[in-house]
Amino acid sequence: MTDPIRLSKRLAELVGCSRREAELYIEGGWVSVDGQIVEEPHFKVADETVALHPEAVLTPQEPITLLLHKPAGQTPEQAEQLLNKANQSVLDLSAVRPLQRHFERLTLCLPLDTDACGLQVFTQNWSVSRKLSDDAKKLEQEFIVEVSGTLQAHGLKRLAHGLNFRGKPLAPCKVSWQNETRLRFALKNPLPGQIRHMCESVGLKVITLKRIRIGGVPMGKLANAEWRYLADKEKF
Numbered sequence: 001m002t003d004p005i006r007l008s009k010r011l012a013e014l015v016g017c018s019r020r021e022a023e024l025y026i027e028g029g030w031v032s033v034d035g036q037i038v039e040e041p042h043f044k045v046a047d048e049t050v051a052l053h054p055e056a057v058l059t060p061q062e063p064i065t066l067l068l069h070k071p072a073g074q075t076p077e078q079a080e081q082l083l084n085k086a087n088q089s090v091l092d093l094s095a096v097r098p099l100q101r102h103f104e105r106l107t108l109c110l111p112l113d114t115d116a117c118g119l120q121v122f123t124q125n126w127s128v129s130r131k132l133s134d135d136a137k138k139l140e141q142e143f144i145v146e147v148s149g150t151l152q153a154h155g156l157k158r159l160a161h162g163l164n165f166r167g168k169p170l171a172p173c174k175v176s177w178q179n180e181t182r183l184r185f186a187l188k189n190p191l192p193g194q195i196r197h198m199c200e201s202v203g204l205k206v207i208t209l210k211r212i213r214i215g216g217v218p219m220g221k222l223a224n225a226e227w228r229y230l231a232d233k234e235k236f
Contacts, residue, residue, distance in 0.1 A: 007033065008041035010050050021058055029099045030056035039100055063124035064102050065230035069222040072117040072208065076108050079120055082225050091221055092228035110136065110214060113192050118143070118211035119219035123230075131236055132214070136189045139236060142213035143185040144178060145195060147204040155202035159183075163201050165194050181207075 011022040011031055023041040025031055030053040031038060033045055070079045083103045096102075106122040109132040123129050132139070152158075161172040173187035183204075185195060196206045212219045215236035222228060 002046050004044035004046045006041065007031065007038060007043040007045050007050065010045050011052065014050055015052055024058050024060060025052060025056050027061050027099075027101070028056070028059055029097055061099070061101065063126070064096065065121065065123040065125050065128050066102070066106070066227050067217070067219065067222065067230055068120045068122065068227040069219060069224050070112055070117055070120040071225050072115055075114055076111050076120075080106065080108070080122065083122060083227055087226050089222055089226040089228045094229035094231050096229045109133070110141070112211060113196075113209070116209040116211065117224070118209075119214060119217075119222075120211075121214065121230075128230075128236070135215075135236075138188065139215040140186050140188055140213075141190060141211060141215075142218075143187075143190075143195060144210045144212055145183045145185060145199065146181055146207040146209075147183060147199055148181070148207055149204045152203040155204075158202055159185075159198055163198055165191065165197050170194070170198070 007026055008019055008022040011017070011025060012019050015022075017025075026041045026043075027039060029037050029039055032051050032053070033043070034048045066083055068079060068082060070082075083106070085098045088098055102124075105124055107124070107129045109121040109123060109129055112118065112120055121128075121132065123132075156175060156177075159173075159175040161170075163170050171188065173185060175186075176184050178184045183199075187195075195209060199206050217230065217234050217236050220228075
């Protein structure tokens, strides 16, 4: 029985590549040990069978951004648990190969209220997290809000401009009826509980609250509790 050595060293010896190239293959999810994908170059192997996928390519792993359809009633910590290979949407056309490292060291951006559902962003990309933080007051967010009750006179106009929250006047926003029971809100940097308060101020009770867009990125047809990768062409 041979002494255990790093997987990257074994692979380099096996295929005749450099140690750095071996690390890239392993980090890219192209290397298996006894038939199981291993993504850690420092993983120790002895007599196990190490194999390189025949279609392996040498590509550095870039930080990724995940878009999740967060279910209502889940905290950010609970929602992050949904980020795994089993919950990837079949509608994801990014062509990114899911790796275990894609679900680690994620930053939550613009968190939704626990009772809200819809588009939630998790990212490893520093530029994405910084943009969503620094430009939060500039980025328009779109929500679909199912309501019950009777809208007060001039209520739609008041929702768009004229209400206060936490003792301060709210900035103008766009509000329209999507159908008889659903309102569409387009507003910037909504505070926790703000939309619910706005609706209650004009005689409406919020039944469901769903975010469907942040800036130029829509949630699309993501099913509840499923996720997809942010595509290269998509910009917040």
